[in-house]
Amino acid sequence: xxxxxxxxxxxxxxxxxxxxxxxxxxxxxxxxxxxxxxxxxxxxxxxxxxxxxxxxxxxxxxxxxxxxxxxxxxxxxxxxxxxxxxxxxxxxxxxxxxxxxxxxxxxxxxxxxxxxxxxxxxxxxxxxxxxxxxxxxxxxxxxxxxxxxxxxxxxxxxxxxxxxxxxxxxxxxxxxxxxxxxxxxxxxxxxxxxxxxxxxxxxxxxxxxxxxxxxxxxxxxxxxxxxxxxxxxxxxxxxxxxxxxxxxxxxxxxxxxxxxxxxxxxxxxxxxxxxxxxxxxxxxxxxxxxxxxxxxxxxxxxxxxxxxxxxxxxxxxxxxxxxxxxxxxx
Amino acid sequence: xxxxxxxxxxxxxxxxxxxxxxxxxxxxxxxxxxxxxxxxxxxxxxxxxxxxxxxxxxxxxxxxxxxxxxxxxxxxxxxxxxxxxxxxxxxxxxxxxxxxxxxxxxxxxxxxxxxxxxxxxxxxxxxxxxxxxxxxxxxxxxxxxxxxxxxxxxxxxxxxxxxxxxxxxxxxxxxxxxxxxxxxxxxxxxxxxxxxxxxxxxxxxxxxxxxxxxxxxxxxxxxxxxxxxxxxxxxxxxxxxxxxxxxxxxxxxxxxxxxxxxxxxxxxxxxxxxxxxxxxxxxxxxxxxxxxxxxxxxxxxxxxxxxxxxxxxxxxxxxxx
Numbered sequence: 001x002x003x004x005x006x007x008x009x010x011x012x013x014x015x016x017x018x019x020x021x022x023x024x025x026x027x028x029x030x031x032x033x034x035x036x037x038x039x040x041x042x043x044x045x046x047x048x049x050x051x052x053x054x055x056x057x058x059x060x061x062x063x064x065x066x067x068x069x070x071x072x073x074x075x076x077x078x079x080x081x082x083x084x085x086x087x088x089x090x091x092x093x094x095x096x097x098x099x100x101x102x103x104x105x106x107x108x109x110x111x112x113x114x115x116x117x118x119x120x121x122x123x124x125x126x127x128x129x130x131x132x133x134x135x136x137x138x139x140x141x142x143x144x145x146x147x148x149x150x151x152x153x154x155x156x157x158x159x160x161x162x163x164x165x166x167x168x169x170x171x172x173x174x175x176x177x178x179x180x181x182x183x184x185x186x187x188x189x190x191x192x193x194x195x196x197x198x199x200x201x202x203x204x205x206x207x208x209x210x211x212x213x214x215x216x217x218x219x220x221x222x223x224x225x226x227x228x229x230x231x232x233x234x235x236x237x238x239x240x241x242x243x244x245x246x247x248x249x250x251x252x253x254x255x256x257x258x259x260x261x262x263x264x265x266x267x268x269x270x271x272x273x274x275x276x277x278x279x280x281x282x283x284x285x286x287x288x289x290x291x292x293x294x295x296x297x298x299x300x301x302x303x304x305x306x307x308x309x310x311x312x313x314x315x316x317x318x319x320x321x322x323x324x325x326x327x328x329x330x
Numbered sequence: 331x332x333x334x335x336x337x338x339x340x341x342x343x344x345x346x347x348x349x350x351x352x353x354x355x356x357x358x359x360x361x362x363x364x365x366x367x368x369x370x371x372x373x374x375x376x377x378x379x380x381x382x383x384x385x386x387x388x389x390x391x392x393x394x395x396x397x398x399x400x401x402x403x404x405x406x407x408x409x410x411x412x413x414x415x416x417x418x419x420x421x422x423x424x425x426x427x428x429x430x431x432x433x434x435x436x437x438x439x440x441x442x443x444x445x446x447x448x449x450x451x452x453x454x455x456x457x458x459x460x461x462x463x464x465x466x467x468x469x470x471x472x473x474x475x476x477x478x479x480x481x482x483x484x485x486x487x488x489x490x491x492x493x494x495x496x497x498x499x500x501x502x503x504x505x506x507x508x509x510x511x512x513x514x515x516x517x518x519x520x521x522x523x524x525x526x527x528x529x530x531x532x533x534x535x536x537x538x539x540x541x542x543x544x545x546x547x548x549x550x551x552x553x554x555x556x557x558x559x560x561x562x563x564x565x566x567x568x569x570x571x572x573x574x575x576x577x578x579x580x581x582x583x584x585x586x587x588x589x590x591x592x593x594x595x596x597x598x599x600x601x602x603x604x605x606x607x608x609x610x611x612x613x614x615x616x617x618x619x620x621x622x623x624x625x626x627x628x629x630x631x632x633x634x635x636x637x638x639x640x641x642x643x644x645x646x647x648x649x650x651x
Contacts, residue, residue: 043518043519043520043521044489044518157606159606160606187384187385187545187607188384188545188547188586188589188590189384189585189586189589189602189603189606189607190606191589191591192588192589192590192591192600192602192603193602193603195591195602196599196600196602199599214518214519215591216519216593217548217590217591217592217593217595218591220591220592220593220594220595220596220598221591221592221595221596221597221598221600240596241596244593244594244596245594254520255519255520256593258519258520258522258523259519259523259548259593260523260526260548260549260551260552261548261551261592261593261594267530268527268530269523269526269527269552270523271520271523271524271527272520272523272524273524275488275490275491275520275521276518
């Protein structure tokens with residue numbers, strides 16, 4: 001059987017602090033297959049960026065992976081040394097950050113940054129690297145790429161800069177791309193262009209994409225499957241249509257209902273009371289139980305089981321519209 | 331008609347020239363950026379008027395001119411029939427000023443971290459020498475926080491709670507009009523719905539008028555009674571909410587609606603809009619949208635379209651019908 005490109009198993013990230021150990025990522029498991037876009041949604045502080053950074057090995061100290069596995073095409077990478085990881089980054093994993101201006105070096109031309117990355121990972125001549133850089137820029141839709149390759153990042157507009165960042169992530173032909181809020185800083189019309197680009201690259205090159213965002217609309221249009229995170233844990237994981245239309249977890253359903261579009265024509269939006277608990281102050285049972293309208297004693301006392309990759313499963317003791325055969329594995 | 335705010339032919343030009351020595355040495359002319367160009371609209375009492383547009387469309391600049399944080403280069407803003415820039419009677423101006431308040435986008439940047447919440451909320455009244463006893467406590471409860479929060483500092487609150495504090499502050503001087511500049515775009519979805527509901531409740535209870543500035547079409551669709559669409563500093567279309575969303579007339583509005591991600595748009599393949607917003611320093615001739623417009627004709631690049639009235643819609647397009 002073919003391995004998924006990325007396979008995360010029971011990943012735990014911990015941050016030791018003076019007030020005890022925080023777990024921004026707690027027992028998270030998911031797979032991403034070739035040519036698939038996995039959307040990761042959640043509110044700020046839910047641990048979605050932290051998961052992405054853990055996968056690519058860019059956790060800032062003192063955050064560290066304390067248990068679990070990360071497999072890239074079946075090979076464990078969570079225990080690699082920094083220099084080994086450095087070789088993997090760019091070559092097999094690419095990263096796209098939220099703010100294109102801060103992820104490009106303002107002192108180097110776009111071409112220099114691209115050829116540097118290409119020559120770091122592929123053994124090619126200068127001329128060949130240059131050609132590949134031009135091809136990468138053309139592929140992401142930058143007009144007159146050969147002329148613009150000698151421009152500096154500040155000479156590009158926001159949308160064009162994000163294309164350059166995507167070209168950088170793609171130029172060494174990685175199998176996995178982690179896109180952390182790639183369109184949040186962009187306008188609607190440019191956002192549509194970038195999303196169409198990501199989808200096309202995913203389809204044509206068979207790249208696996210982990211798309212981290214807080215925008216449910218972007219997830220609905222781009223992702224094949226979606227993982228909903230809450231307080232560091234996976235709340236729900238499944239095909240995008242199932243999760244967004246027939247949510248099993250009360251948090252997912254509340255999140256969907258509170259978007260203005262879903263309450264169209266109603267005077268008031270549905271709202272989830274309260275806000276996400278701080279990591280240092282998590283409730284004892286299910287992290288969502290204090291805000292959940294269906295919470296019972298069992299939810300308040302016992303942490304929910306962690307979910308493994310499968311179809312449409314929710315980490316909830318009493319999943320909505322559930323029947324017996326779809327119960328969560330303990 | 332019963333318009334509380336009348337914006338007439340409002341224009342704002344910023345001088346974005348390089349420093350004079352650079353201009354002399356590099357022989358550069360002065361350069362100007364027209365952030366807002368001949369914008370006209372009225373806001374009815376006790377309604378929500380929304381301005382939407384992408385970055386650089388001038389929506390925040392208009393908001394700032396309405397509250398008086400920026401002066402207009404030409405044109406006027408009339409509030410309750412009083413033109414703030416030309417009115418001589420200081421008392422009248424002061425009365426109007428205290429009737430307009432503003433809520434800003436970033437609740438982390440718009441609260442002074444060294445002040446207690448009590449002082450932050452009471453400031454608009456205290457600055458005019460009013461009585462602030464018990465005011466903050468009452469307002470905190472009105473926006474869904476507790477009176478005991480008055481003794482805390484802003485850092486002790488989450489983003490949504492801070493935005494509630496900003497709303498409480500804007501209510502302190504009992505204004506009639508609140509300008510909300512992207513009030514929920516820094517907030518998470520579940521918190522956003524709480525804040526939007528609070529704003530709707532307050533509008534109903536206190537008879538407020540909102541000028542609601544946002545780039546988020548779903549939020550605007552939920553909140554607004556009337557919507558103005560801006561592109562490159564120009565008002566391109568204005569219509570009541572339901573009319574705008576059911577039959578957008580301007581090609582830019584149509585493009586905006588098509589491009590916005592939809593929560594029910596599973597696997598939707600859209601032809602993404604072409605091009606980007608042009609440079610506001612050298613805007614295109616004629617209709618500013620013509621280089622990106624799928625229906626543009628030769629005429630569109632020559633003359634700037636006037637606002638025309640079609641049914642309930644006002645639209646600035648040669649071809650709209």
